[in-house]
Amino acid sequence: MFRLNLKEEDIIMKIAVMKKVSNKDVAINFISNLVTRAGGDVAYKINLIVTKDSLYLEHVGHASLGYAEETREVDHIPFKDLKEFSVTTKGENEEVKILTSNKEFNLFKDNSKGDNLASTMGKVVEDLK
Secondary structure: OOOOOOOHHHOOEEEEEEEOOOHHHHHHHHHHHHHHOOOOOOOOEEEEEEOOOEEEEEEEEEOOOOOOEEEEEEEEEEHHHEEEEEEEEEOOEEEEEEEEOOOEEEEEEEOOOOOOHHHHHHHHHHHHO
16 A cells, blocks of 8 residues: 655664554444455554654554555654654553644553663654654
8 A cells, every 4th residue: 555665774763563443443444344345454553663854653454365464554754743752651561652733643562571662762763853
């Protein structure tokens, strides 16, 4: 669907996070699959990608045939438009809040291994802004 055309040397840091999926999201997905006769799932996995001047959110879902991962949507946020990138730890999860002037993303990263990758990304983003 979408293609994120970044070179490996442009990527400073990349982590996979998840978005919370509500019952409403599941219901809408189910109905759209019935109406369009296409299978597919809710894109709950998001790759956060940091470059020298931007943050990318690559929304990843699975294809109906073969269940291969595919990029469903890409949000490009230049650092000048980024109002907030905050990370808080709750239990074994790191909760990530990303705020721009017109969008808000509330995501989470499994931190059961104690690697603190989302917190590290938050520091990288602050250093680059």
